[in-house]
Amino acid sequence: MQVKVTCMIPWRSELTGDHQIPDGMTIREFVEEKEIAWDQEALVTVNDRIVQESYVLKEGDHIYLLVPVVGG
Amino acid sequence: MKILRINMSDLTYREEEVPADKLLLGGRALTSRIIKEEVPATCHPLGPNNKLVLSNGVLTASMASSAERTSLGGKSPLTGGIKESNAGGTAGLKMGRLGLRAIIFEGIRDDFYTVYIDKDGVRFEKADDLLGKRVSESAQLIYEKYGKNVGLYMIGVSGERKMNTAAMANADKDGSPTRFCGRGGLGAVAGAKGIKAIVFNDEGVEKNRPKNPDVYKEALKQYSLSLRENPGTGKLFPELGTAAMVRSTNKLGALPTRNFSTGSFEHYKSISGETLREIILERGGEGTPTHNCMPGCAIRCSNIYPDKDGKAVTSPIEYENIGLLGSNLGIGDMDQIVELNRLCNELAVDTIETGAAIGVAMEAGLLEFGDFEGARQLLLDLEADKPMGRIIGGGAELVGKIYGVRKVPVVKGQAMPAYDPRSIKGLGVTFATSPQGADHTAGQTVRAQVDHHSPEGQVKISQKSQVVNTIYDNLGLCYFAAGAVGPNLDMLARLITGYIGVEVTADDIKNMAKQTLKDEHEFNRMAGFTKAHDRLPEHFYEEENPASGTVFDVDQEEMEAIGVEGNHAG
Numbered sequence: 100m101q102v103k104v105t106c107m108i109p110w111r112s113e114l115t116g117d118h119q120i121p122d123g124m125t126i127r128e129f130v131e132e133k134e135i136a137w138d139q140e141a142l143v144t145v146n147d148r149i150v151q152e153s154y155v156l157k158e159g160d161h162i163y164l165l166v167p168v169v170g171g
Numbered sequence: 172m173k174i175l176r177i178n179m180s181d182l183t184y185r186e187e188e189v190p191a192d193k194l195l196l197g198g199r200a201l202t203s204r205i206i207k208e209e210v211p212a213t214c215h216p217l218g219p220n221n222k223l224v225l226s227n228g229v230l231t232a233s234m235a236s237s238a239e240r241t242s243l244g245g246k247s248p249l250t251g252g253i254k255e256s257n258a259g260g261t262a263g264l265k266m267g268r269l270g271l272r273a274i275i276f277e278g279i280r281d282d283f284y285t286v287y288i289d290k291d292g293v294r295f296e297k298a299d300d301l302l303g304k305r306v307s308e309s310a311q312l313i314y315e316k317y318g319k320n321v322g323l324y325m326i327g328v329s330g331e332r333k334m335n336t337a338a339m340a341n342a343d344k345d346g347s348p349t350r351f352c353g354r355g356g357l358g359a360v361a362g363a364k365g366i367k368a369i370v371f372n373d374e375g376v377e378k379n380r381p382k383n384p385d386v387y388k389e390a391l392k393q394y395s396l397s398l399r400e401n402p403g404t405g406k407l408f409p410e411l412g413t414a415a416m417v418r419s420t421n422k423l424g425a426l427p428t429r430n431f432s433t434g435s436f437e438h439y440k441s442i443s444g445e446t447l448r449e450i451i452l453e454r455g456g457e458g459t460p461t462h463n464c465m466p467g468c469a470i471r472c473s474n475i476y477p478d479k480d481g482k483a484v485t486s487p488i489e490y491e492n493i494g495l496l497g498s499n500l501g502i503g504d505m506d507q508i509v510e511l512n513r514l515c516n517e518l519a520v521d522t523i524e525t526g527a528a529i530g531v532a533m534e535a536g537l538l539e540f541g542d543f544e545g546a547r548q549l550l551l552d553l554e555a556d557k558p559m560g561r562i563i564g565g566g567a568e569l570v571g572k573i574y575g576v577r578k579v580p581v582v583k584g585q586a587m588p589a590y591d592p593r594s595i596k597g598l599g600v601t602f603a604t605s606p607q608g609a610d611h612t613a614g615q616t617v618r619a620q621v622d623h624h625s626p627e628g629q630v631k632i633s634q635k636s637q638v639v640n641t642i643y644d645n646l647g648l649c650y651f652a653a654g655a656v657g658p659n660l661d662m663l664a665r666l667i668t669g670y671i672g673v674e675v676t677a678d679d680i681k682n683m684a685k686q687t688l689k690d691e692h693e694f695n696r697m698a699g700f701t702k703a704h705d706r707l708p709e710h711f712y713e714e715e716n717p718a719s720g721t722v723f724d725v726d727q728e729e730m731e732a733i734g735v736e737g738n739h740a741g
Contacts, residue, residue: 107418107419108402108407109406109407109410109411109445110406136402137620138620139401139402140402142419142617142618142620143620144422144423147422147423147424148622148624149423149620149621149622149623149624150622151620151621151622152620163422165418165419165422165423166403166407166411166415166416166418166419166444167402167403167407167618167654168403168407168408168411168413168415168416168419168618168651168654169413169416169611169615169617169618169650169651169654170413170416170489170490170491170494170588170589170590170611170615170617171413171472171489171490171491171612171649171651
């Protein structure tokens, strides 16, 4: 199964692109497999919605890894 | 630690000791407590019964990273309710070294003074030579007169004219007066009291030392390590600053665009943190993408923006300013945004309120969205004291009323910062229910890994964030550190225990914040606020944000339970 990633974290830009993943993989499993700490190093959206860690990825999902900061 | 009480009507002062059981009252906790106890809630904000309170956080001047913030409090001429606005910079550090936890300004007068404070006491000096000038010029005159190492607070022409948008400036570690207690028009309250500037000279004063150095040093080590190791505070803020948010909020449909009519902007890339960094690095010279406004701050989210010749234009260029003075006005050119930001700084007006006011003027058709020259001219009109400038200087709600605009992005009279509440609904709850009016720093939720487009669970998230933000406001800590500190407040409790020498627990810190929120809601109730004020403007409930496909639909009763009549803050 293939998903697409757009990574906005400057030092992990190599993650941007298509990724092959096994069926049933959750978004948290995917993110942690890429060595990004869940709820620490990225705000994670799938198809433009921020999702829970238990979300099971589907064929063609578009994952965005947004920067985990706030405005001042 | 002392509290200094200054009467501006007769130019007298007296000092009071802070009792040991009040040592945990700092920053917003102290400004709001004093305002609640000493200011009649129904008073006129610019009248003799209002007070202006400047208070250091509990950790301000401790030299812990990101802990030099000072709160300014009073009854707000913009919202009509209680107000606290805080900023980093260097003045709090100097004030703390002089042994002052807080200064309470009372009375009013028509002329203007510089209040000069050193180890020998307080002097009042006529400030006629500082009036009518841009902030950088007035600051220069202060440095020439009192020395370049003094700390300062000052108002600009906006405060002299008692405008709703008036802020109070203080200087960063390089002496640049570009850090603002911006929100709520407290610069106008200072102006009504005849305070043009407050100058702190800490010459001959020993630096503050922790009362229990062993506990303090151990806690400081852990705290500093957590700031370094957290990806947000250790990498992202130093590299991209808060402007890193632009691409994220644009993606979430929350970047305010053309008077909050939608949440994504076609030119978002050209106003992103990445573009900002590229421009600064390419131009070089006096510019830098990584800069700390407070001495010793490890987060270093600030920057200095250079012109094409490498000369510094202004500092810092932040997410909120890019949102309100950029996409909200349909302006997608970084140099143009920076120029508007520079002018706001020079006039000492709140960038958020001013950007929103110009956005409403654009909505009214006074000028086109994207009209940079027109927006710039409005700020020059404000400086020249022309009628149009007075209107913009009155804030977004006033502009809307004068020109018959119904889509005005304010709550309790205060403009929304750069997040469309239909797309980040937890922030919508904060805007609606905070005693401060629409304010992202009163309960920031955008960082949470939750579906921001869903109405479910947002009240709980906002309620929790309102407490967390208040904790940081009370301690004098920048809330950007919250991501690194996390939910475990024991580390902060040990830091405070070591610094003030009084045993403090995580529960004490949390309870103090909850009490602060209760104090503020109580003041607002006495000032006439009801649950009818805990709402967003009508159109956010009825008109979809095209970028997110959502309206604001959080349950009103649930929101009211944490608002002015519910007040279950916690």
